Amino acid sequence: MTLVTxxxxxxxxxxxxxxIFAVSFGMGVASGVVLSYxxxxxxxxxxxxxxxxxxxxxxxxVLTALFLESTFLTVLLFGGNRVPRWLHTLSAIMxxxxxxxxxxxxLSANSWMHTPxxxxxxxxVAMPLDWWAIVFNPSxxxxxxxxxxxxxxxAGFVVLAxxxxxxxxxxxxxxxxxxxxxxxxxxxxxxxxxxxxxxxxGLNTLKHQPxxxxxxxxxxxxxxxxxxxxxxxxxxxxxxxxxxxxxxRGASIILTHDPNGLFPGLTSVPPQDRPPVKTVFFAFRIMLxxxxxxxPAALYGAFLWWRGTLFTTRWYLRVMAHTWWIGxxxxxxxxxxxxxxxxxxxxxxIQRTADATSPVLGGTIATTLAMFVLVYGIVFSFxxxxxxRLIAKGPQAQATEPPRAPGSxxxxxxxxxxxxxxxx
Amino acid sequence: MESQLPLIWAAIIGTAVAVYVILDGFDLxxxxxxxxxxxxxxxDQMMTSIAPFWDGNETWLVLGGVGLLVAFxxxxxxxxxxxxxPVIVMLLALVFRGVAFEFREIAGHKKLWNAAFAAGxxxxxxxxxxxxxxxxxxxxxxxxAYAGGAFDWATPFALLCGLGVxxxxxxxxxxxxxxxxxxxxxxxxxxxSKLLLLAVLGFMAVVxxxxxxxxxxxxxxxxxxxxxxxxxxxxxxxxxxxxLAWRGLERGRDVAPxxxxxxxxxxxxxxxxxxxFPYLVPPSLTxxxxxxxxxSQMFMLVGTLFLLPLIFAYTAYVYWLxxxxxxxxxxxx
Ligand code: HDD
Ligand code: HEM
Ligand code: HEM
Numbered sequence: 001m002t003l004v005t006x007x008x009x010x011x012x013x014x015x016x017x018x019x020i021f022a023v024s025f026g027m028g029v030a031s032g033v034v035l036s037y038x039x040x041x042x043x044x045x046x047x048x049x050x051x052x053x054x055x056x057x058x059x060x061x062v063l064t065a066l067f068l069e070s071t072f073l074t075v076l077l078f079g080g081n082r083v084p085r086w087l088h089t090l091s092a093i094m095x096x097x098x099x100x101x102x103x104x105x106x107l108s109a110n111s112w113m114h115t116p117x118x119x120x121x122x123x124x125v126a127m128p129l130d131w132w133a134i135v136f137n138p139s140x141x142x143x144x145x146x147x148x149x150x151x152x153x154x155a156g157f158v159v160l161a162x163x164x165x166x167x168x169x170x171x172x173x174x175x176x177x178x179x180x181x182x183x184x185x186x187x188x189x190x191x192x193x194x195x196x197x198x199x200x201x202g203l204n205t206l207k208h209q210p211x212x213x214x215x216x217x218x219x220x221x222x223x224x225x226x227x228x229x230x231x232x233x234x235x236x237x238x239x240x241x242x243x244x245x246x247x248x249r250g251a252s253i254i255l256t257h258d259p260n261g262l263f264p265g266l267t268s269v270p271p272q273d274r275p276p277v278k279t280v281f282f283a284f285r286i287m288l289x290x291x292x293x294x295x296p297a298a299l300y301g302a303f304l305w306w307r308g309t310l311f312t313t314r315w316y317l318r319v320m321a322h323t324w325w326i327g328x329x330x331x332x333x334x335x336x337x338x339x340x341x342x343x344x345x346x347x348x349x350i351q352r353t354a355d356a357t358s359p360v361l362g363g364t365i366a367t368t369l370a371m372f373v374l375v376y377g378i379v380f381s382f383x384x385x386x387x388x389r390l391i392a393k394g395p396q397a398q399a400t401e402p403p404r405a406p407g408s409x410x411x412x413x414x415x416x417x418x419x420x421x422x423x424x
Numbered sequence: 425m426e427s428q429l430p431l432i433w434a435a436i437i438g439t440a441v442a443v444y445v446i447l448d449g450f451d452l453x454x455x456x457x458x459x460x461x462x463x464x465x466x467x468d469q470m471m472t473s474i475a476p477f478w479d480g481n482e483t484w485l486v487l488g489g490v491g492l493l494v495a496f497x498x499x500x501x502x503x504x505x506x507x508x509x510p511v512i513v514m515l516l517a518l519v520f521r522g523v524a525f526e527f528r529e530i531a532g533h534k535k536l537w538n539a540a541f542a543a544g545x546x547x548x549x550x551x552x553x554x555x556x557x558x559x560x561x562x563x564x565x566x567x568x569a570y571a572g573g574a575f576d577w578a579t580p581f582a583l584l585c586g587l588g589v590x591x592x593x594x595x596x597x598x599x600x601x602x603x604x605x606x607x608x609x610x611x612x613x614x615x616x617s618k619l620l621l622l623a624v625l626g627f628m629a630v631v632x633x634x635x636x637x638x639x640x641x642x643x644x645x646x647x648x649x650x651x652x653x654x655x656x657x658x659x660x661x662x663x664x665x666x667x668l669a670w671r672g673l674e675r676g677r678d679v680a681p682x683x684x685x686x687x688x689x690x691x692x693x694x695x696x697x698x699x700x701f702p703y704l705v706p707p708s709l710t711x712x713x714x715x716x717x718x719x720s721q722m723f724m725l726v727g728t729l730f731l732l733p734l735i736f737a738y739t740a741y742v743y744w745l746x747x748x749x750x751x752x753x754x755x756x757x
Contacts, residue, residue: 048497048498048501051493051494051497051498051500051501051716051720052497052716052717052719052720053720054493055490055493055494055495055497055716055720055724056494056720056723056724058490058493058494059490059491059493059494059724059727059728060724060727061490062483062486062487062490063487063727063728063731063732063735064727064731066483066486067480067483067735067738067739068738070479070480070482070483071480071738071739071741071742073479074476074477074479074480074742074746075742075745077476078475078476078746082745082746083745125717127717127719128717128719128720128723129719131719131723382523382527382533
């Protein structure tokens with residue numbers, strides 16, 4: 001961005017977000033390294049059955065994405081003065097590319113667990129036959145598009161909220177306006193797009209995991225058209241819903257594009273093959289609610305921008321200032337839908353979750369779980385506290401850069417960090 | 425070709441682990457030296473000397489772990505539960521030290537995160553040594569699954585290996601400081617390097633005597649004919665390298681001690697590999713018995729042979745970019 005326009009305040013904004021990204025990245029690396037080992041410590045029997053497939057996909061993630069990210073992030077953070085500007089900009093692009101490549105492989109592995117393809121079972125172990133079919137398994141591209149878009153939406157709302165906060169407080173006005181414009185421009189396109197991608201994703205799931213969709217809609221009896229429940233309390237014992245508020249035949253219209261269309265209900269499989277209905281059902285409602293909030297929020301912002309009153313409509317800014325978290329919640333809810341919806345399978349139709357664990361005693365697992373909760377609790381609280389401080393300081397601090405001697409090893413990012421922390 | 429695949433993969437994973445041990449070794453070692461630093465300015469300088477590198481260094485650990493999953497899933501499924509506690513503790517310790525790079529800057533909490541940084545790094549190195557020691561001793565396997573208890577790894581030998589690895593990392597860290605800093609910080613590191621070098625040699629000697637005495641398989645590997653005719657140079661070259669490291673420190677060389685320490689590590693690694701082969705999980709699972717489906721190994725190998733050189737290239741580029749000494753007062757942030 002700076003490279004194109006050469007305008008100083010873009011650079012300030014970029015440095016501000018790079019700093020925040022760095023902190024999140026530190027936490028991401030720390031927890032990611034844990035993930036790649038946990039597969040073996042706690043899910044060793046899963047690695048035996050699915051290792052031939054999941055292993056190379058995870059391996060390609062490390063080789064193609066993680067090294068790329070860590071290398072170019074280093075250049076981005078510390079290289080400010082040591083590399084030419086084009087390389088600095090290229091580094092930002094490479095880091096972004098790296099995260100997208102990461103998502104590609106990880107989601108391919110995850111999707112294969114939902115819709116396995118391209119393999120055959122030999123002695124209870126999945127053997128790869130066709131790598132193209134494995135990587136591009138039936139749910140992968142839907143999931144990738146939906147997830148990447150979800151990430152950009154999440155980031156968009158964070159930027160929007162921070163910009164709105166600065167404007168309300170009358171600080172960093174120029175930067176705040178740019179942030180708002182960038183965020184609104186992005187969100188007005190991506191939020192409606194997400195509805196479309198989610199719909200396609202759901203239709204595809206209906207083909208491959210109909211029971212999951214039945215749980216999302218709390219649809220018990222497949223011999224009748226499905227209603228869309230705005231609210232309901234699924235009762236798994238009685239195999240029906242209580243307190244329903246529904247749009248009659250809504251679910252049939254969404255899923256089959258026909259008010260009389262039929263799709264399988266939960267009772268089509270025995271109870272032990274059903275996912276936890278309440279979890280899937282409510283998580284899906286949460287994601288939808290946020291999705292349907294995001295669309296008018298973004299479009300109205302675009303409308304205000306077009307009218308020229310985006311920066312002066314106080315109530316809109318006030319509301320948006322409080323939306324930084326909605327993307328995170330929607331993403332979590334989405335993952336709860338998709339992962340709990342897969343239960344009781346860990347690899348759909350191949351291995352049950354209960355058969356995937358390691359031969360480690362329950363007591364040991366409980367102890368380490370408590371340790372994880374404690375450590376993550378501490379680390380992530382500090383992380384959030386730290387990011388809050390950076391946001392409270394804002395990008396302005398970076399505007400007063402001390403004069404730098406040519407070739408001084410102090411990079412701009414260092415100065416920025418120092419000042420952001422009030423030590424400079 | 426197919427029968428060679430497991431061998432090639434064992435070599436790739438061995439390389440990844442060796443690269444990891446050396447790279448993360450020096451940055452973990454520096455954190456282990458944190459409590460012995462004179463003042464906070466020194467600590468800032470130590471931190472600055474590794475800040476651009478640690479993230480990339482740690483990625484090799486991920487590659488080692490994932491590599492095992494890729495090429496030898498059954499071995500992965502045995503090793504991880506066998507060393508459940510040390511692996512988890514190591515990971516949590518790495519979390520603490522990883523975030524300390526950023527969190528140290530939170531005003532008012534610096535002491536706390538300094539401590540987390542040093543303790544986390546030391547503990548992580550210790551756990552790695554314990555896992556190594558436990559592997560050398562052997563893992564109980566029945567029907568392809570781990571068959572021991574939660575604390576089988578906790579033997580005096582493994583704990584000794586834990587201390588040995590921490591000491592070795594500290595040596596790498598101290599000699600790195602000799603190379604990357606100047607003035608009082610470098611002088612102090614030079615002193616520390618000498619002490620650590622002696623300690624490391626002590627550990628190497630004890631481990632080299634202990635393993636053949638305790639494990640007949642290893643004694644036979646080294647001392648039977650004709651093996652001994654090929655293997656005698658290993659200890660001799662090791663002694664020579666140690667001498668070079670010492671002389672470099674004595675004569676005020678900047679780079680030689682670090683390079684010699686790396687060579688020392690590689691020789692130790694070579695020694696282990698000789699004792700270890702052809703097992704992946706001694707004493708029962710060989711690299712052929714635990715290999716993944718040939719198609720999986722092949723699929724991954726194609727990418728690896730293409731990408732690994734690229735990764736080496738840009739790793740080297742980063743080290744080259746941040747070459748030169750860290751100046752006093754040049755803080756991280
Ligand atoms: C859609 C995206 C996505 C998903 C589904 C996952 N990750 Fe991730 N991962 C990232 C996106 C990402 C990232 C954006 O690239 C991170 C997050 C923060 C960061 O710094 O990089 C990252 C970091 C990260 C790291 C540290 C990277 C480094 O050393 O530089 C590891 C080892 C993993 N992840 C491993 C995993 C595993 C084993 C996962 C699944 C079980 C997983 N990630 C799910
Ligand atoms: C507004 C309309 C939306 C619809 C119709 C929709 C639909 C869906 C469906 C059907 C699934 C489950 C797919 C499966 O497991 O088979 C899903 C998963 C998911 N959703 Fe949404 N979604 C919407 C909005 C959002 C929003 C706004 C976000 C986040 C910002 C989000 C994030 C996710 C995530 C992270 C998953 C899990 C990963 C995946 O399976 O793709 N969704 N969504
Ligand atoms: C409610 C939340 C979730 C549940 C209950 C769940 C459950 C599981 C289980 C039991 C496994 C197998 C064991 C393991 O990999 O450790 C697994 C694997 C996996 N999960 Fe989930 N998961 C959840 C959320 C997520 C999220 C949020 C992501 C990614 C953003 C994700 C991505 C994956 C992937 C990629 C694997 C395959 C293993 C690998 O490639 O490393 N899951 N999940």
